[in-house]
Amino acid sequence: xxxxxxxxxxxxxxxxxxxxxxxxxxxxxxxxxxxxxxxxxxxxxxxxxxxxxxxxxxxxxxxxxxxxxxxxxxxxxxxxxxxxxxxxxxxxxxxxxxxxxxxxxxxxxxxxxxxxxxxxxxxxxxxxxxxxxxxxxxxxxxxxxxxxxxxxxxxxxxxxxxxxxxxxxxxxxxxxxxxxxxxxxxxxxxxxxxxxxxxxxxxxxxxxxxxxxxxxxxxxxxxxxxxxxxxxxxxxxxxxxxxxxxxxxxxxxxxxxxxxxxxxxxxxxxxxxxxxxxxxxxxxxxxxxxxxxxxxxxxxxxxxxxxxxxxxxxxxxxxxxxxxxxxxxxxxxxxxxxxxxxxxxxxxxxxxxxxxxxxxxxxxxxxxxxxxxxxxxxxxxxxxxxxxxxxxxxxxxxxxxxxxxxxxxxxxxxxxxxxxxxxxxxxxxxxxxxxx
Amino acid sequence: xxxxxxxxxxxxxxxxxxxxxxxxxxxxxxxxxxxxxxxxxxxxxxxxxxxxxxxxxxxxxxxxxxxxxxxxxxxxxxxxxxxxxxxxxxxxxxxxxxxxxxxxxxxxxxxxxxxxxxxxxxxxxxxxxxxxxxxxxxxxxxxxxxxxxxxxxxxxxxxxxxxxxxxxxxxxxxxxxxxxxxxxxxxxxxxxxxxxxxxxxxxxxxxxxxxxxxxxxxxxxxxxxxxxxxxxxxxxxxxxxxxxxxxxxxxxxxxxxxxxxxxxxxxxxxxxxxxxxxxxxxxxxxxxxxxxxxxxxxxxxxxxxxxxxxxxxxxxxxxxxxxxxxxxxxxxxxxxxxxxxxxxxxxxxxxxxxxxxxxxxxxxxxxxxxxxxxxxxxxxxxxxxxxxxxxxxxxxxxxxxxxxxxxxxxxxxxxxxxxxxxxxxxxxxxxxxxxxxxxxxxxxxx
Numbered sequence: 001x002x003x004x005x006x007x008x009x010x011x012x013x014x015x016x017x018x019x020x021x022x023x024x025x026x027x028x029x030x031x032x033x034x035x036x037x038x039x040x041x042x043x044x045x046x047x048x049x050x051x052x053x054x055x056x057x058x059x060x061x062x063x064x065x066x067x068x069x070x071x072x073x074x075x076x077x078x079x080x081x082x083x084x085x086x087x088x089x090x091x092x093x094x095x096x097x098x099x100x101x102x103x104x105x106x107x108x109x110x111x112x113x114x115x116x117x118x119x120x121x122x123x124x125x126x127x128x129x130x131x132x133x134x135x136x137x138x139x140x141x142x143x144x145x146x147x148x149x150x151x152x153x154x155x156x157x158x159x160x161x162x163x164x165x166x167x168x169x170x171x172x173x174x175x176x177x178x179x180x181x182x183x184x185x186x187x188x189x190x191x192x193x194x195x196x197x198x199x200x201x202x203x204x205x206x207x208x209x210x211x212x213x214x215x216x217x218x219x220x221x222x223x224x225x226x227x228x229x230x231x232x233x234x235x236x237x238x239x240x241x242x243x244x245x246x247x248x249x250x251x252x253x254x255x256x257x258x259x260x261x262x263x264x265x266x267x268x269x270x271x272x273x274x275x276x277x278x279x280x281x282x283x284x285x286x287x288x289x290x291x292x293x294x295x296x297x298x299x300x301x302x303x304x305x306x307x308x309x310x311x312x313x314x315x316x317x318x319x320x321x322x323x324x325x326x327x328x329x330x331x332x333x334x335x336x337x338x339x340x341x342x343x344x345x346x347x348x349x350x351x352x353x354x355x356x357x358x359x360x361x362x363x364x365x366x367x368x369x370x371x372x373x374x375x376x377x378x379x380x381x382x383x384x385x386x387x388x389x390x391x392x393x394x395x396x397x398x399x400x401x402x403x404x405x406x407x408x409x410x411x412x413x414x415x416x417x418x419x420x421x422x423x424x425x426x427x428x429x430x431x432x433x434x435x436x
Numbered sequence: 437x438x439x440x441x442x443x444x445x446x447x448x449x450x451x452x453x454x455x456x457x458x459x460x461x462x463x464x465x466x467x468x469x470x471x472x473x474x475x476x477x478x479x480x481x482x483x484x485x486x487x488x489x490x491x492x493x494x495x496x497x498x499x500x501x502x503x504x505x506x507x508x509x510x511x512x513x514x515x516x517x518x519x520x521x522x523x524x525x526x527x528x529x530x531x532x533x534x535x536x537x538x539x540x541x542x543x544x545x546x547x548x549x550x551x552x553x554x555x556x557x558x559x560x561x562x563x564x565x566x567x568x569x570x571x572x573x574x575x576x577x578x579x580x581x582x583x584x585x586x587x588x589x590x591x592x593x594x595x596x597x598x599x600x601x602x603x604x605x606x607x608x609x610x611x612x613x614x615x616x617x618x619x620x621x622x623x624x625x626x627x628x629x630x631x632x633x634x635x636x637x638x639x640x641x642x643x644x645x646x647x648x649x650x651x652x653x654x655x656x657x658x659x660x661x662x663x664x665x666x667x668x669x670x671x672x673x674x675x676x677x678x679x680x681x682x683x684x685x686x687x688x689x690x691x692x693x694x695x696x697x698x699x700x701x702x703x704x705x706x707x708x709x710x711x712x713x714x715x716x717x718x719x720x721x722x723x724x725x726x727x728x729x730x731x732x733x734x735x736x737x738x739x740x741x742x743x744x745x746x747x748x749x750x751x752x753x754x755x756x757x758x759x760x761x762x763x764x765x766x767x768x769x770x771x772x773x774x775x776x777x778x779x780x781x782x783x784x785x786x787x788x789x790x791x792x793x794x795x796x797x798x799x800x801x802x803x804x805x806x807x808x809x810x811x812x813x814x815x816x817x818x819x820x821x822x823x824x825x826x827x828x829x830x831x832x833x834x835x836x837x838x839x840x841x842x843x844x845x846x847x848x849x850x851x852x853x854x855x856x857x858x859x860x861x862x863x864x865x866x867x868x869x870x871x872x873x874x875x876x877x878x879x880x881x882x
Contacts, residue, residue, distance in 0.1 A: 041477065042816050075733075083743065086733035090803045093810030112810055139742065142749045142772055146698050153695045153874075155590065254694055257585040287531075290523045299519065302578025305586050325586045357527050364529005368480055368546050372817045 021370055023380065023390040026215050030223035034207040035380045035390065036215055039373055043113040045211030046373040048381040049226070052204040053236045054101045055177035056316060057195070063172070064179015065187050068137075068144055069195040070100035073107075075136040077125035082136050085126065094119040096126065102177060103315040104385070105199055110374065113212045116221070124225045127200060132192050141184060148178050155259045155426040162251055163261045163321070163424045171240035173317055201233030202226075208380035210373040240317035248335070248423045250434040258331040258427030262338060263321025264420040269313035269386045276403045276411040277311060277320075282362060283354045284345055285309030285322050292345070296337050297324065303334045313386075320415060332431040335423055346416035349409040363397040457816055459826075460652035461836050464659060466668045467640030471826050471836070472655045473647035475819040481648035482820050483555040484544040485563070486827040488643070489636035491614040492538040492677055492761070498628055500616015503536040504580055505629045509543065510534075511572045513565040518572060521558050528554065538610055539760040540831035546820065549649040556662040563637050564666055566630075573626045581622070584615050592693035596702065596872050601764075603687045604704055604868045607678045608761060638669035643830045647823035675833075677761060680706065686864040694875040701781045702870045704766040705861060709759035710829075712838050718757045719845045720857040721765060726804050727796060727854065728788070729753025729767065734800065737769065740787040747775045747783045760833045765861065777871045788862055796851040808846050 024036045055066045074089075074096060075082040089096060094111040107127065111119035151157035161176050168174035178184070205226065209218050242265045267277045285293040285308050293307045309322030326334045350358075370376050383392060425432060458474040491502045512518040525532040530547025545555045588594045598613045605611030615621070644663065646655045683706055710718040729737045729752045741748035750770040756763045771780035815822055829839040 039477065042813060044813055044817075046817075083733050083739065086731060087799075087803065090731065090734060090807060093807045110814065112813065139746070139749075145773075146749045146770065149697045151697075153697045255590055257582070257590050259590075290519060290526060295519075298579055300575070302575040303582070305579055305583035325590070326582060327585060357523075361526040361529055364548055365526075365531060367478070367529070367548065368531065370478055371480060371546075371819070374817070 021376055021393060023393065024215055025390060026219055028219040028223045028227075030227040032202070032205065032207060032222045032226055033384075034209065034218060034222055035384060036208070036213070036218050037210040037376055037380070038212075038214060039210055040212050042373070043212045044373070045111060045113065045116065045209055045213045046377045047109040047111075047209045048207070048374075048377040049107040049109075050206040050381050050385055051105045051107075051199055051201070051233075052103065052206070052315070052385065053199065053233065054104045056102055056172045056237045057198055057234055058172055058177075058179075059194075061183065062187065062191050062195075063175055063183040064144065064177070065191050065195045066105070066199060067100040067177050067179065068141060068184065068187060069132075069192045069199070070098050070105055071140050071144065072132055072136060072192065073098045073126045073130050075140060076131040076133055078129050078131075080125070081131070081133070085122070088122050089119075092119045092122065094122070096123055098126075100177060102173060108374065108378075116213075120221055120225050127225075128228055130196065132189055132196075134189060137187075137189060137192065141187070144178055144184055145181060148176070148181055148184065151176065151178070155253055155255060158251055158253060159259050159261045159323075159424050159426045162249060162426070163263075163422075166249060166422065166424070167242060167244045167319065168240050168317065169243050171316070172237065173240050173314070197230075198234035200229055201231060202229045203232045204236075205229065206381050206384045208377045208384065210377040210380070237316060242317060244420065244422045246419050246421055248425065248432060248434055250429060250432060251424065251426045252428060253426045255427050256328060257325050258328050258425050258429045259323070259325045260331060260335060260423050260425045261321060261323050262335075262421060262423045263309075263319050264417055264422060266311050266313060266318035266320040267415055268318055273407075273411045273414065274311075274313070275399050276407045277415050279355065279358050279362065279400065279403055280345065280350065280408060280412055280415070281309055281311050281320065282358045283350045284341070286358075292341055293322070293324075293338065296341060297326075297334050301333070301337075303327075303330050303337075307334075307338075328428045329430050331425060331427065331429045335425070335432060338423075339418065339421065342416055342421050343418040345412055346418055347413075349405070349412040352405055355403070355405055355408055359400055359403070362400050366397060457647070457819065457822055459836070459840070462652075462656060464639065464664050466664060466666060468659070468663050468666075469643045469830060470655065470659050471643065471645045471830070472650060472652040473645070473819060473822055473826065474650065474652070475647065475816075475822075476649050479549045479649050480546065481549040481552050481555075481646060481650055482544060482546050482823045483552060483559065484542055484645040484647075484823055484827050485559050486540050486542040486643040486645065486831045487637060488540060488641050488675065488831050489632075490537045490539045490541055491612065491616075492609040493636070493675065494609065494612070494632070497620060498624065498632075499612045500580065500614075500621040501624055501628050501632050502541055503615050504577065504621070504624050505632055506534050506536045506541050506543075507576050507580060508568050508573065508629055508633075509562055509566065511566070511568040511576070513561045513567055515561055515565070516558065518568075521562065524554070524558065530555075536614055537828075538614060539833075540828065542827055542831070544823075552646065552650060552655075553658050553662070556658050560662040560666060563639065563642070563663070566633055566637075568626065568629070570626060573629065577621065577624060580615070581618070584618060584621060588613070588615060589618075590695075592691075592695045592872065595693065596689075596691045596870055599689060599691065600702065600704060600868050600870050603689060604706060604764060606681060606683065608680050609677055610761065635669060635672075638672065639663055639666045640668035641672055643827055645823045645827045647819045675760060680762060683866045687868045689868065689870040690873070691870055692873045692875050696872055696874045698770060699777055699871070699873045700768055700770040701777055701784065702766065702768050702872060703781075703784075704764040704868050705863070706762055706866045707755070707765045707861065709761065709763040710757050710832075710834060710838065710842075712833055712835055715838060715842060715845050716849075716853075717857060719842070719849050720854050721755050721861070722757050722846060723801075723804060723849050723854050724858050724861070725753045725755040725765065727800065728791065730804075734803075736791050737767070737784065737787055740790070741769060741780070741783055745783055747772055747780050751784075758828055758832045758834070777873070781869070781871075788858075792855065792858055792862075795855060798851070801851050805847060808843060812843055
């Protein structure tokens with residue numbers, strides 16, 4: 001009986017829920033573009049700010065400076081020292097976070113309607129007038145060094161750094177954005193001030209807001225907060241060259257479970273084949289529990305707790321890559337299965353049933369992402385950075401539904417390249433020899 | 437300048453903020469408790485079933501069975517093939533998962549609101565009709581062993597934490613890891629799983645939480661028709677676990693692992709948890725943890741150890757307020773490169789002792805109170821974590837009234853009460869102190 005009911009529900013599933021957000025676009029009197037969703041039921045606002053060009057802007061020999069500079073933004077500004085700044089922020093019950101990524105610096109803020117102006121003034125001081133006092137530089141530097149030291153014995157960090165170095169060589173993508181112990185130790189206050197001037201400018205700014213605020217209020221807020229930024233920042237870097245070839249790199253490490261990263265060249269976000277590629281990745285190793293890799297490596301053989309793959313379209317290079325952890329005695333079998341599956345999807349693509357299942361999952365799951373002010377603001381700022389229009393929110397599912405099996409076959413053959421697939425294995429894998 | 441402005445605003449806030457999410461609760465005839473949280477901003481629903489059984493309810497020698505069973509619940513029923521439930525959720529554009537704690541096991545799906553009935557059909561089906569083959573059990577046990585490998589055996593901090601809890605709890609099963617000891621996981625079998633399942637997976641041992649774009653009446657009708665017909669487990673006993681004896685001896689653990697790069701000190705104290713109708717002491721502990729180590733820059737340990745003496749690069753204080761039985765209050769300090777563990781531990785104890793003498797900074801206390809008030813506003817933005825808060829609280833011995841009254845209880849705590857609680861707390865006979873060190877560290881724990 002239950003089975004019959006389920007079948008009926010499958011039919012109903014053809015019409016997925018739509019993301020119900022009403023995006024307004026605006027340009028402030030001062031000339032700042034922003035996207036807004038008004039949501040007045042809860043008296044706070046989530047604000048997302050991005051500056052393109054993150055840790056890739058580290059000058060040669062100064063690896064880690066953008067990361068350290070970003071970490072210092074909340075350590076004192078204007079009249080306030082480090083603790084004074086935190087006390088002021090806590091007094092407002094606002095939260096600000098500052099994160100340095102490879103391709104951007106992300107600032108996320110959340111503040112109550114009732115003290116919005118004071119929160120914005122405080123946030124502004126941290127972006128426009130950070131103090132970078134020497135004792136704070138030294139203290140935060142020690143925190144970064146502590147993290148760099150911890151990475152030395154962390155299999156995940158070792159694997160990532162090895163994979164990145166092999167893939168990207170001397171491009172900033174090829175090394176940890178934290179920097180090395182040597183490079184971070186050598187950074188001076190002047191380096192940090194220069195990194196600040198390079199990073200924050202109007203020519204690379206993206207903004208979105210969701211919450212208890214009108215378009216007019218937001219426009220005034222943004223001109224006050226960001227209107228004093230300089231027009232231009234440092235030049236952005238060139239594309240990185242992918243250097244990875246087929247092979248297995250083993251990094252010996254004393255632990256019971258091996259960790260493997262695997263992948264090769266990916267696909268650009270604005271490539272017309274991106275959506276078919278996204279569907280393929282979903283079927284192959286996506287976040288649904290029933291991906292091909294989860295089925296073959298976990299469900300059928302119990303070789304791992306989790307395995308997944310992602311498309312990583314970055315601004316200066318693209319990867320398709322995955323991760324798996326498996327007992328030292330079993331990782332070789334996992335590597336063999338992944339290699340076989342990689343070849344199989346390249347050769348045969350996916351079945352019509354897999355395509356249809358992925359479509360209903362992806363189109364239904366899309367609406368679930370819009371679940372709160374901050375998540376919606378993050379989605380909107382991300383769309384702006386990759387050049388998508390607001391209408392993508394309503395058109396995106398149609399684009400997914402329009403993909404045909406023929407598209408999938410063509411794109412599978414194009415993006416999965418078994419003769420380029422590289423594994424980096426950290427651990428003491430049995431029966432797996434490094435090939436380079 | 438900011439401070440004056442803010443204090444004025446704090447007074448302007450009404451004493452209790454109205455909640456955006458409307459809460460309704462009722463009980464089905466078979467004893468299943470139902471909570472509905474309404475949030476109509478998006479056409480989405482979170483459907484959760486919480487069982488009032490967890491790792492601390494396992495039979496001796498069967499550690500990990502609660503968590504292993506959680507994995508097996510995805511294997512299928514009389515009507516659903518292995519993996520079909522998750523695949524069906526995915527085909528309907530939803531996501532699903534589950535988690536196990538010492539006091540509960542919970543299953544949830546997030547999906548378009550009009551698919552709620554399908555979720556109830558499948559979730560109610562697997563409450564009683566689980567099926568699994570020996571092959572399913574063997575393979576899934578390997579998956580759990582790999583999970584343990586990944587989460588515990590590959591993480592020195594997690595390995596220490598396991599040993600630390602075993603030392604903290606002399607008698608209570610909270611000293612046994614949720615995922616289980618490896619040698620016991622290896623022996624878990626189908627019969628163990630079924631025995632545990634048949635006893636504890638029952639409507640009168642479960643809480644249904646439905647949150648999102650739903651109406652309480654509609655949820656009641658659906659719950660009646662899908663969960664209502666399931667027979668309860670008769671004579672399900674009270675959850676009484678072996679209790680802790682008086683703890684009379686300080687415990688000190690020296691843990692070395694080659695994978696540790698950054699040494700640190702971790703200390704935990706055995707403390708009370710939130711109890712139904714009696715949450716005052718837990719509220720004081722919550723505020724104490726916030727004051728001592730809740731913020732990277734302004735809390736007492738950060739100020740004294742990171743800014744003033746500069747003996748630590750990082751410090752934090754944590755307290756698990758929601759728990760069926762006695763909980764822990766923990767402190768972590770990470771020394772600067774020139775500071776050894778003995779010195780940084782001494783500095784931590786010195787900082788606590790100064791705090792007890794100096795009392796609480798009034799402005800610091802005021803800031804915390806305002807943040808607690810504001811956190812109610814922010815909490816309304818995340819319906820899933822709100823649903824989780826109700827499920828976890830109800831599965832851990834609290835009532836809806838306890839959960840809803842918690843903020844007011846926190847707001848009513850005075851600085852004097854926090855100090856009074858702190859004065860009774862730092863008794864090393866109830867504490868476990870761990871030094872987590874790289875393999876060849878020459879330090880000797882005192």
